[in-house]
Amino acid sequence: MRSMTVVWVLFGFFVLSHSAAAAEGCVSCHKEATPGVVADWQASEHSKEDVGCADCHGSEHTTKHDIDRAKLPIVETCAKCHEDQVKQYRSGKHSIAWAAYKAMPTTHQLPSALTDGHKGCGGCHKIGEKSEEEVLKLKQSGSHFGHAACDSCHTRHLFSKEEARQPQACQTCHMGFDHPQWEMYESSKHGVRHKLKQLRIIPEHASAPTCQTCHMQDGNHEVRTAWGFLAVRLPLPEDEQWQKDQVTILQALGVLDPDGQPTDRLEVVKAADVARLDQEAFNKERNKMIGACSQCHAKDFAEAELAKGDDMIRRADHLLAEAIRVIAGLYRDGVLSKPEGYAYPFPDLLTFHDAPRPIEQKLFVMHLSHRMRAFQGAFHGNPDYSLWYGWSAMVRDLTEIKDMAEELRRRHSG
Structure with a gap:
C-alpha cells in the first residue's frame, strides 16, 4: 500500500511539474504577446495550484505560427475540476441562454456581429453551453473567444471566485432595455448599502444583500x-x-x-x-x-x-x-x-x-x-x-x- 501511495505521489508531482514547466514556456512568449493575460493567470488560484495553460488550451500550440491549434475551453473543460459547479450550472437558466436566443425568431434577422460576433445578444447569451461543434463553427466564422461560459462571471484568466461574488459581476448582462436588474438593484436600498460596504462607509458585517445572496444561495450555480x-x-x-x-x-x-x-x-x-x-x-x-x-x-x-x-x-x-x-x-x-x-x-x-x-x-x-x-x-x-x-x-x-x-x-x- 505504501509503495502504491509513493507511486501516486510521484506521478502527481510529475504531472504538476510538467504542467508548471509547460506554463513557463507559454509565459515566456505571452509576456510579450498578451501581457495582461499572463498577469491575470499569475495572480490566479490556477497558477498557485499549478494549473497551466495546457490544462485548458492543450499542448499542440507551441509557436506563433500554429495559434489555430490552441483549444478553446468549453464547459466540459471546467468540469474536469469543478464538477459540482458545472452540474449546478447545467440545471439552471444560464446554461440554456445560447439555445434560448438561437430559438428567438428575431435573432436570425440581426447582423452576425450582434449574434455570433457577441456585439449584441450573443455577447451575454454566450454564457449558454455550446457543443464542441458549435464552438468550432464559431471559431471558423471569426468568433474565437468566450465560449467556456464560466468565464462570463469568473473573468479569464484570473477566474476569481471573489470577483464572481460581487454584484458587479452580473452588471454587464443584467441591465438595459429588457432586463435592467442592475439599475434596479444598484439604486435600491440593498444595492446602496452594498456599495457603502464596498466603500467601507458602513461595517463589513452590515446587512447588504448582493444578487448572489438571493439568486445563488450557498454558492449554488443553478440560478433559478x-x-x-x-x-x-x-x-x-x-x-x-x-x-x-x-x-x-x-x-x-x-x-x-x-x-x-x-x-x-x-x-x-x-x-x-x-x-x-x-x-x-x-x-x-x-x-x-x-x-x-x-x-x-x-x-x-x-x-x-x-x-x-x-x-x-x-x-x-x-x-x-x-x-x-x-x-x-x-x-x-x-x-x-x-x-x-x-x-x-x-x-x-x-x-x-x-x-x-x-x-x-x-x-x-x-x-x-x-x-x-x-x-x-x-x-x-x-x-x-x-x-x-x-x-x-x-x-x-x-x-x-x-x-x-x-x-x-x-x-x-x-
Missing part, C-alpha cells in the same frame, strides 16, 4: 426564479380575469394556439426549463427566496413583499392583454393584415423590433421593456422603476395603442 424570465407560468392563476389575461399573453408568445391548446413553442419552453410549469416547481423557488429574505427580514414581511410583486404582475398583465386584444381585433376585422410568418391571429411578441408596423412595435416595447420594469422593479425593491419606468409607461403605451387602432379603423372605413 419562481416566475422565470417573462413572468408566465403554469398552472394558470385561479383569479378568472388574470387567467384570461395570461392566456392572451401566452397566445401572443405563441405557446398556446387560438383555442388555448399547447403549441410547439411550449415544448421548447418545457425543454429549456425557463418557466415553472407546475405549482410544486413554483413553490420550491418561492420558498428558497423567502428563506433568503428571512435572513434579514421577518418571514411574514418577506411573504408580503413577494406577494406585492405577484400582484404587480397581475395588474401589468391586464394592461398588456388588453393591448394584445386591440391589435388582434385589427387582424380579425381586416383592418390590418396579419403579418407573414405569424402562425396565429395574434401579434407575435417574440418578433421584437422586426414587428412590421408602429402599433406592433409599440406593443413590443410595452411587453419587453415596460412590463419587465413594472414587475421586476417590485421584486428588486425599486419603487421608481416599478412605477414610472414600468406601470406608468404601460398605461401610456395602452393609450397610444388604442388611439393608433382608432385611427387605423377610421382610415380603413374611409
Whole structure:
C-alpha cells in the first residue's frame, strides 16, 4: 500500500511539474504577446495550484505560427475540476441562454456581429453551453473567444471566485432595455448599502444583500426564479380575469394556439426549463427566496413583499392583454393584415423590433421593456422603476395603442 501511495505521489508531482514547466514556456512568449493575460493567470488560484495553460488550451500550440491549434475551453473543460459547479450550472437558466436566443425568431434577422460576433445578444447569451461543434463553427466564422461560459462571471484568466461574488459581476448582462436588474438593484436600498460596504462607509458585517445572496444561495450555480424570465407560468392563476389575461399573453408568445391548446413553442419552453410549469416547481423557488429574505427580514414581511410583486404582475398583465386584444381585433376585422410568418391571429411578441408596423412595435416595447420594469422593479425593491419606468409607461403605451387602432379603423372605413 505504501509503495502504491509513493507511486501516486510521484506521478502527481510529475504531472504538476510538467504542467508548471509547460506554463513557463507559454509565459515566456505571452509576456510579450498578451501581457495582461499572463498577469491575470499569475495572480490566479490556477497558477498557485499549478494549473497551466495546457490544462485548458492543450499542448499542440507551441509557436506563433500554429495559434489555430490552441483549444478553446468549453464547459466540459471546467468540469474536469469543478464538477459540482458545472452540474449546478447545467440545471439552471444560464446554461440554456445560447439555445434560448438561437430559438428567438428575431435573432436570425440581426447582423452576425450582434449574434455570433457577441456585439449584441450573443455577447451575454454566450454564457449558454455550446457543443464542441458549435464552438468550432464559431471559431471558423471569426468568433474565437468566450465560449467556456464560466468565464462570463469568473473573468479569464484570473477566474476569481471573489470577483464572481460581487454584484458587479452580473452588471454587464443584467441591465438595459429588457432586463435592467442592475439599475434596479444598484439604486435600491440593498444595492446602496452594498456599495457603502464596498466603500467601507458602513461595517463589513452590515446587512447588504448582493444578487448572489438571493439568486445563488450557498454558492449554488443553478440560478433559478419562481416566475422565470417573462413572468408566465403554469398552472394558470385561479383569479378568472388574470387567467384570461395570461392566456392572451401566452397566445401572443405563441405557446398556446387560438383555442388555448399547447403549441410547439411550449415544448421548447418545457425543454429549456425557463418557466415553472407546475405549482410544486413554483413553490420550491418561492420558498428558497423567502428563506433568503428571512435572513434579514421577518418571514411574514418577506411573504408580503413577494406577494406585492405577484400582484404587480397581475395588474401589468391586464394592461398588456388588453393591448394584445386591440391589435388582434385589427387582424380579425381586416383592418390590418396579419403579418407573414405569424402562425396565429395574434401579434407575435417574440418578433421584437422586426414587428412590421408602429402599433406592433409599440406593443413590443410595452411587453419587453415596460412590463419587465413594472414587475421586476417590485421584486428588486425599486419603487421608481416599478412605477414610472414600468406601470406608468404601460398605461401610456395602452393609450397610444388604442388611439393608433382608432385611427387605423377610421382610415380603413374611409
